[in-house]
Amino acid sequence: MPRIALSHFETAMAFALLTSVVLGVVTKKTDKERIRYGLQTFGYFVLALFGLAWLMHFGHG
Amino acid sequence: MADNITRTGPSGIAAVALGFVLPGAGHFLLKRNIRGGLILLSVAIMFLLGIAMRGAFFQPQGGDLLNIIIYCGGFIADLCSGALYFIAVALGYNQPDVAGHVHDYGSKFLVGAGLLNILAMVDAWEIATGQKD
Numbered sequence: 274m275p276r277i278a279l280s281h282f283e284t285a286m287a288f289a290l291l292t293s294v295v296l297g298v299v300t301k302k303t304d305k306e307r308i309r310y311g312l313q314t315f316g317y318f319v320l321a322l323f324g325l326a327w328l329m330h331f332g333h334g
Numbered sequence: 335m336a337d338n339i340t341r342t343g344p345s346g347i348a349a350v351a352l353g354f355v356l357p358g359a360g361h362f363l364l365k366r367n368i369r370g371g372l373i374l375l376s377v378a379i380m381f382l383l384g385i386a387m388r389g390a391f392f393q394p395q396g397g398d399l400l401n402i403i404i405y406c407g408g409f410i411a412d413l414c415s416g417a418l419y420f421i422a423v424a425l426g427y428n429q430p431d432v433a434g435h436v437h438d439y440g441s442k443f444l445v446g447a448g449l450l451n452i453l454a455m456v457d458a459w460e461i462a463t464g465q466k467d
Contacts, residue, residue, distance in 0.1 A: 274382075274385055274386055274427075275386060276386060276387075276388060277383070277386040277387060278387070278436045279383075279387065279436070279439065281435070281439075284387075284439045284443075287379075287380075287383060288380070288442075288443070288446065291376045291377075291379060291380045291446075291450070292376075292446065292450065294372055294375075294376045295372070295373055295376045295377070295450040295453055295454065296453070298369045298372050298373055298454075298457070299373075299453045299454060299456070299457035302466055302467060303467075
């Protein structure tokens with residue numbers, strides 16, 4: 274198994290993508306709702322990622 | 335993505351058990367092949383990324399309550415990756431818990447894969463028992 278070293282951003286994006294897929298699949302009742310929810314969840318992950326990053330940026334001065 | 339809707343078929347316990355052994359297999363048993371495939375891909379990729387980042391598996395530990403919750407909870411979550419976990423252990427993967435952010439991400443990915451599979455097992459149960467399509 275190759276050793277990989279992803280950056281924090283890459284790791285967070287991979288986590289967001291994979292988690293969104295599963296949440297989309299298991300949460301809703303129709304395929305349309307599942308796709309919509311998966312995209313929505315991914316968007317929220319990315320939004321939270323950038324929001325927290327800027328918060329920490331300003332928090333550190 | 336047209337999945338067949340069936341009310342009679344494999345039992346919920348069989349679907350959950352199969353889903354535990356192999357992520358997404360419960361959905362395959364219930365003829366939800368696309369959803370099962372997406373679950374299998376997502377859980378397997380997350381698990382393999384965790385392994386590739388040299389994440390450590392949690393081992394149950396005693397001590398204070400928080401320690402027990404973290405280590406026992408982490409161990410249970412690791413275990414819920416099913417065959418992926420057992421194959422990795424059988425092949426001798428035993429990364430020590432060392433300091434470093436990449437290792438730490440890896441450990442969280444290994445736990446995350448198991449947690450996603452728990453969600454998948456619950457979903458398989460709900461499908462098998464007719465609570466959802």
